[in-house]
Amino acid sequence: MSPDPFRRLDRIDPPEQWDEITRRAAASGVDLDLGAVPDIRPRRRATALVAAAAAIALVAGIAIAGVGDAGDEEEHTATTTAPAPADEGTTCPFAVESLPGVALDESIVPPHDLALGQDATSREGTVDGRSLRVTVGVPGALASEGHSVGSATVDGEQTEAWTTYRAPLDAGQRPEGAADPRCTAAEVAIDATGFVGSGEGNDTFDGEALAPLQDRAEEILAAVRLSPPAEGGTTTSTVPAEQLALDGDCPFRLEPAVGTGPLRPIDRPPDANAQRSDRPATWGSVTVAGVEVLVGVGESDPQRNPTVGDRTGYEGGGGQAPGTDTLEGSGWVAEEGPCSFVSARAYLPAVARPEDTSSTVPEPVELPSSEVILVSQRLEWLVDVVLDAVVVQGPDQDDLVLDCVSRGPDALPTSGGTRCPQDPDPATLPPVTFPDDFGEAEPPEPPSPAARPGEVYFEAEAWDGFPIYVTRGERGVCVTAHAGSESCSGGADPKGLSMVEVPDPETGEPGGVVLLGARPAGTASTEVRSANGPVPGAEVTVAPDGQWFVAWVPIPFTELGMQPWPVVHRDAEGTEIPL
Amino acid sequence: MTTSPGLDRLRPVYEEVHARLWRAVLAWSGSAEVADEAVAEAFAQAARRGDALHDPAAWIWRSAFRIAAGDLARIRREPTEPLGDHEVAQRSGLAIPGEAIDLLRALQQLGDQQRRAVVLTDGAGFPAPEAAALMGTTAATVRVQASRARRRLRHLLADPETAPQTPEADR
Numbered sequence: 001m002s003p004d005p006f007r008r009l010d011r012i013d014p015p016e017q018w019d020e021i022t023r024r025a026a027a028s029g030v031d032l033d034l035g036a037v038p039d040i041r042p043r044r045r046a047t048a049l050v051a052a053a054a055a056i057a058l059v060a061g062i063a064i065a066g067v068g069d070a071g072d073e074e075e076h077t078a079t080t081t082a083p084a085p086a087d088e089g090t091t092c093p094f095a096v097e098s099l100p101g102v103a104l105d106e107s108i109v110p111p112h113d114l115a116l117g118q119d120a121t122s123r124e125g126t127v128d129g130r131s132l133r134v135t136v137g138v139p140g141a142l143a144s145e146g147h148s149v150g151s152a153t154v155d156g157e158q159t160e161a162w163t164t165y166r167a168p169l170d171a172g173q174r175p176e177g178a179a180d181p182r183c184t185a186a187e188v189a190i191d192a193t194g195f196v197g198s199g200e201g202n203d204t205f206d207g208e209a210l211a212p213l214q215d216r217a218e219e220i221l222a223a224v225r226l227s228p229p230a231e232g233g234t235t236t237s238t239v240p241a242e243q244l245a246l247d248g249d250c251p252f253r254l255e256p257a258v259g260t261g262p263l264r265p266i267d268r269p270p271d272a273n274a275q276r277s278d279r280p281a282t283w284g285s286v287t288v289a290g291v292e293v294l295v296g297v298g299e300s301d302p303q304r305n306p307t308v309g310d311r312t313g314y315e316g317g318g319g320q321a322p323g324t325d326t327l328e329g330s331g332w333v334a335e336e337g338p339c340s341f342v343s344a345r346a347y348l349p350a351v352a353r354p355e356d357t358s359s360t361v362p363e364p365v366e367l368p369s370s371e372v373i374l375v376s377q378r379l380e381w382l383v384d385v386v387l388d389a390v391v392v393q394g395p396d397q398d399d400l401v402l403d404c405v406s407r408g409p410d411a412l413p414t415s416g417g418t419r420c421p422q423d424p425d426p427a428t429l430p431p432v433t434f435p436d437d438f439g440e441a442e443p444p445e446p447p448s449p450a451a452r453p454g455e456v457y458f459e460a461e462a463w464d465g466f467p468i469y470v471t472r473g474e475r476g477v478c479v480t481a482h483a484g485s486e487s488c489s490g491g492a493d494p495k496g497l498s499m500v501e502v503p504d505p506e507t508g509e510p511g512g513v514v515l516l517g518a519r520p521a522g523t524a525s526t527e528v529r530s531a532n533g534p535v536p537g538a539e540v541t542v543a544p545d546g547q548w549f550v551a552w553v554p555i556p557f558t559e560l561g562m563q564p565w566p567v568v569h570r571d572a573e574g575t576e577i578p579l
Numbered sequence: 580m581t582t583s584p585g586l587d588r589l590r591p592v593y594e595e596v597h598a599r600l601w602r603a604v605l606a607w608s609g610s611a612e613v614a615d616e617a618v619a620e621a622f623a624q625a626a627r628r629g630d631a632l633h634d635p636a637a638w639i640w641r642s643a644f645r646i647a648a649g650d651l652a653r654i655r656r657e658p659t660e661p662l663g664d665h666e667v668a669q670r671s672g673l674a675i676p677g678e679a680i681d682l683l684r685a686l687q688q689l690g691d692q693q694r695r696a697v698v699l700t701d702g703a704g705f706p707a708p709e710a711a712a713l714m715g716t717t718a719a720t721v722r723v724q725a726s727r728a729r730r731r732l733r734h735l736l737a738d739p740e741t742a743p744q745t746p747e748a749d750r
Contacts, residue, residue: 005682005732006606006682006701009602012602012605012676015601017601017615017619018593021623025626
């Protein structure tokens with residue numbers, strides 16, 4: 001499956017409906033029953049966020065610009081007088097020499113159009129009557145070396161197709177004395193219209209037919225030679241090599257906040273994507289409150305419309321690799337650039353973080369939803385602490401604190417701070433503990449019905465995932481749900497209702513109730529009512545034999561406005577059955 | 580044509596959310612007809628309410644899904660054929676790529692809550708707390724449901740024949 005299958009829907013153009021909406025709005029029709037739809041106010045953070053984001057953007061800008069500034073002072077060997085790539089700091093400044101059989105245009109493609117992103121420079125031209133693009137950049141920007149094929153289709157019609165070859169440049173392809181790490185990889189893309197099918201993906205082309213075109217791309221890449229820009233220009237990297245993205249990663253170091261303990265450099269986790277796309281990132285690992293949290297800083301995906309200071313929220317996931325169940329929180333420190341995105345991720349302790357993607361990776365462990373929710377809350381809190389604490393430290397020692405947005409602009413550190421002033425010191429955080437039997441095959445009770453007297457009669461759900469079990473045994477018909485509550489009904493009198501409360505899994509506050517009762521003879525339908533009518537969100541589950549029901553009501557008991565009999569049974573003709 | 584006083588206020592909302600909302604309802608319902616009806620009706624009813632709505636966009640999102648749920652329930656009471664390869668496209672006259680139809684079919688094999696969670700978060704791009712507000716549930720529930728949905732979608736889109744059939748953990 002592609003990383004984001006929903007992007008497949010982006011190619012569907014919705015119908016224009018404004019005229020229809022105007023017609024309906026003007027019609028004197030009767031509204032559908034939407035009276036219960038709450039008119040919630042926006043939940044986004046308001047002005048405080050804007051102010052804080054602006055402040056963070058300023059800090060980020062200073063620090064990231066500092067890389068280039070330092071280099072300008074120390075390592076420039078010539079002044080830039082010729083037309084140069086837009087980003088002098090990280091873009092390869094060298095020109096691509098003439099290529100045999102290739103007519104290169106003079107213009108340089110704007111960086112935002114480049115396949116290799118901002119850290120590359122590119123020229124377009126033609127070869128054998130087909131258009132091509134030659135791009136030079138840092139090797140880390142090469143998503144995958146070798147050949148690839150792609151196409152774009154609009155309304156089922158192919159608009160472009162290309163074959164691409166990517167490879168590192170060897171020393172002989174670069175001018176002597178300019179072992180510039182910004183110019184150590186290249187990509188050649190050739191128009192492949194007619195060779196690639198109308199669909200997208202690599203499965204719609206004829207490999208044999210495409211092979212000559214791919215060979216040509218290899219030949220051209222092997223012939224690439226770089227030369228300094230005409231009329232003088234930058235001939236040495238403006239960025240110290242050891243701090244430039246030698247392998248495409250963010251050149252900044254990751255430093256833990258005071259108290260989090262040492263940050264251990266690690267390789268990219270096998271299932272890690274910086275922001276769901278395969279973008280360069282630098283990763284580290286830190287143990288906080290007894291749990292390992294991985295921290296990555298890398299390049300933001302501009303398609304996600306990054307807002308500096310904002311966060312993506314938390315994404316629990318089955319992971320990009322088998323055997324993982326992860327929780328990741330992320331945030332932006334800049335709109336673009338190799339250090340614009342920071343993420344922190346933790347793993348559910350039931351499954352170990354895989355060291356590689358080989359067959360030794362354990363099979364995924366399916367956990368009961370109730371456990372996952374509870375543990376996720378703890379990990380969210382932990383990841384949040386780490387995100388707040390992370391400092392992206394640049395070579396000029398200007399630190400970037402990810403954000404203190406949630407605490408308001410006044411909480412921003414004045415300079416070089418390491419954490420928001422009122423944040424708890426991570427070193428003093430209490431350890432995060434998990435149930436001893438977390439993740440084992442047998443779920444702990446409750447909600448396991450195994451240890452309950454009697455047999456499972458039927459099941460339902462609360463909170464869209466917490467199991468509700470109804471059992472039959474010596475104590476009669478019983479209902480048990482999350483939090484270990486249990487209530488039994490000794491007889492089958494429809495006037496009697498058993499009830500258990502189910503707390504909100506996030507807050508632990510009273511969240512909802514489960515009602516259990518018998519249905520009178522002749523009942524065709526059962527619904528839960530409050531003083532104001534049907535209870536929104538209430539879900540009634542009826543036993544297979546129709547004699548009992550259990551109702552999940554996601555409203556605290558104190559707010560339900562119970563009538564003497566909140567449950568109404570009706571016969572097949574819709575007539576209420578008196579109790 | 581007489582216009583509703585709320586229409587002028589709604590026009591920017593329409594420009595901002597209509598396409599995303601329509602695709603989300605399509606993904607959740609699997610039917611372009613349902614998406615057409617639910618989205619248009621939600622906007623129309625919002626227009627009738629005029630300034631009474633604090634946040635028309637959020638209200639329209641919730642209402643569209645509620646209307647779509649009603650339409651789906653009505654459709655399901657009627658005898659219908661399973662969603663065919665090109666049923667969506669034929670019904671609506673839209674050009675829908677095969678890959679998108681595969682996704683729509685896979686989504687229909689998810690449970691209601693899982694489908695809504697993954698459509699709102701991954702499809703429409705809402706953070707979990709906002710998706711939870713739209714769904715009337717908690718952020719933690721949304722995350723769990725979306726996570727389970729992604730896992731099942733991966734199976735379904737990779738190999739529909741061997742995809743697990745609503746395992747316990749997928750509920």
